[in-house]
Amino acid sequence: YDDTVRFAHAQAQKNGWVLVQDTAWDGYTEIPARIMQGYTTMGCEIAAQLGGLRPTHIFLQAGVGAMAGAMADFFMDLYRGAPPVITVVEPLNADCIFRTAAAGDGRLHSVGGDLRTIMAGLACGEPCSIGWEMLARSAQNYVSMPDYVAANGMRILACPLDGDPRIVAGESGASGFGFAAEVLRNPELSQMKAQLGLNAQSRLLCISTEGATDRANYRSVVWDGAYAK
Numbered sequence: 001y002d003d004t005v006r007f008a009h010a011q012a013q014k015n016g017w018v019l020v021q022d023t024a025w026d027g028y029t030e031i032p033a034r035i036m037q038g039y040t041t042m043g044c045e046i047a048a049q050l051g052g053l054r055p056t057h058i059f060l061q062a063g064v065g066a067m068a069g070a071m072a073d074f075f076m077d078l079y080r081g082a083p084p085v086i087t088v089v090e091p092l093n094a095d096c097i098f099r100t101a102a103a104g105d106g107r108l109h110s111v112g113g114d115l116r117t118i119m120a121g122l123a124c125g126e127p128c129s130i131g132w133e134m135l136a137r138s139a140q141n142y143v144s145m146p147d148y149v150a151a152n153g154m155r156i157l158a159c160p161l162d163g164d165p166r167i168v169a170g171e172s173g174a175s176g177f178g179f180a181a182e183v184l185r186n187p188e189l190s191q192m193k194a195q196l197g198l199n200a201q202s203r204l205l206c207i208s209t210e211g212a213t214d215r216a217n218y219r220s221v222v223w224d225g226a227y228a229k
Contacts, residue, residue, distance in 0.1 A: 001063070001064075001115075001123055001124045001125070002023075002110075002124060002125045002126045005021060005023050005126075008021065009028075018031075019031070020035075021035075022035040022036065022064065022066035022067075022128060022131075023064045023066070023124075023126065023128045024066075024128045024129045024130045024131070025129055026129070029129070029130055032066060032128060032130060032131075033130060035066065036066050036067075036069065036070040036130070036131065036134075037070070039066070039067050039070035039071060040070055040071070040074045042071065042207065043070075043071055043074035043075060043078070046205070046207075047078060053203065054079050054082055054084070054203070055075075055079075055084050055203050055204065055205035056084055056085065056197075056201070056202045056203045056204070057084055057085045057086075057087065057180075057196065057197075057198065057202055057203070057204045057205070058071070058072070058075055058084045058085070058086045058087070058204075058205045058206075059087050059089060059176035059177065059179060059180050059204065059205070059206045060072060060086065060087070060088050060089070060139075060176055060207065061088075061089050061090070061119075061122055061172060061173075061175040061176045061207075061209065062088050062089070062090050062097045062122065062131075062135075063090075063094075063121060063122040063123070063124035063172075064096075064124045064126065064127055064128040064131060065088075065096075065097045065127050065128045065131030065132055065134075065135055066128045066130075066131040067131075067209065068088050068097070068131065068135060068139070069128070069130070069131035069132065069133070069134030069135045069138075070131070070134065071207065072086045072088075072134055072135055072138035072139050073134040073137070073138050075138075075205075076137075076138040084205070085140055085141070085196060085197055086138060086139040086140055086141070087139070087140070087141040087142075087143060087176075087179070087196065088101075088135060088139050088141065088142050088143065089143045089145055089175050089176050089179045090122055090142075090143065090144055090145070091115070091117035091119045091122050091123065091144075091145070091147065091150075091175075092117070092144050092145060092146050092147075093111070093113070093114075093115050093116050093117050093123075094111055094115040094117055094119075094122060094123045094124055094125060095111060095144035096108075096109060096110055096111045096124065096125055096126060096127045097127055097132065097135065097142060098142045098143065098144040099111065099144075100127055100132055101135075101136075101139075101142040102142070108126070108127045108129060108132060109127070110125050110126045110127070111125040111126075112125060113125075117147055117171075118147045118150065118151065118171040118217060118221075118227060119147065119150050119171045119172045119175055120171065120172065120213075120214070121170070121171070121172030121173075121209065121210060121213075122172045122175065141195075141196065143179055145175075145178075145179055145182075147171075147227050148227050148228055148229045149175070149178045149179055149182050150171050150172070150174050150175040150178045150179075150227075151171070151174075151178070151221045151226065151227035151228065152178050152181060152182060152228075152229075153169070153174035153175060153176075153177045153178020153179070153181055153182075154169055154170070154171065154174040154178070154218070154221050154222055155221065155222055155225075156177070156178075156181055157169045157174055157177060157208070158222045159222075167208060168211045168212050168218075169208040169210065169211065170210040170211055170212055170213045170214065170218060171210075171214070171217065171218075171221070172209060172210055173208040173209045173210035173211065174208065176206040176207065177206040177208070180204055180206060183196065183198065184198065
């Protein structure tokens with residue numbers, strides 16, 4: 001992804017084109033900022049559907065952090081009287097936001113290598129600068145997680161309890177929900193559950209950002225149990 005961004009940027013400069021994407025850096029912030037403003041449309045729709053209900057916890061998946069940053073800032077402002085606990089999740093091999101938060105030195109930290117993960121939409125190694133600024137002031141928790149967590153989320157959403165709607169969510173789309181489900185269902189994570197403040201009164205909000213974009217892999221995960229723990 002990061003190599004593609006650099007290539008597209010070089011081609012835009014060479015040919016006088018306009019680069020439209022949501023990774024920001026020094027000298028390129030206006031268009032990413034407008035894209036992030038566009039992401040808040042999801043927040044408005046979610047708030048309208050929730051009516052007077054307020055989520056106590058929000059789980060957001062991050063690639064470069066633009067969507068997560070926009071959503072985190074939006075909901076922290078909307079619910080500033082009773083702010084939710086916001087948790088950002090990333091793939092273990094592409095956790096640039098997690099590393100930036102862990103360093104705590106005011107600098108952006110990138111991840112190199114092939115960033116191998118089934119969460120292809122999150123396989124980004126370089127944080128969006130303005131996305132990180134928003135997350136730094138609005139998110140409380142950052143998670144770097146293995147692929148099986150997202151895969152379990154896909155399976156649970158595809159095969160829900162009676163009465164719940166079936167949701168077709170891809171590897172990246174199911175990642176936030178997958179992490180929430182793992183914390184709630186895995187007794188080995190009881191300390192993390194307590195740290196997040198999750199209990200029977202909690203109201204969780206997760207956003208599925210994709211469907212079965214890779215149909216072969218979706219079937220492999222949901223039908224054949226691929227990427228199980």
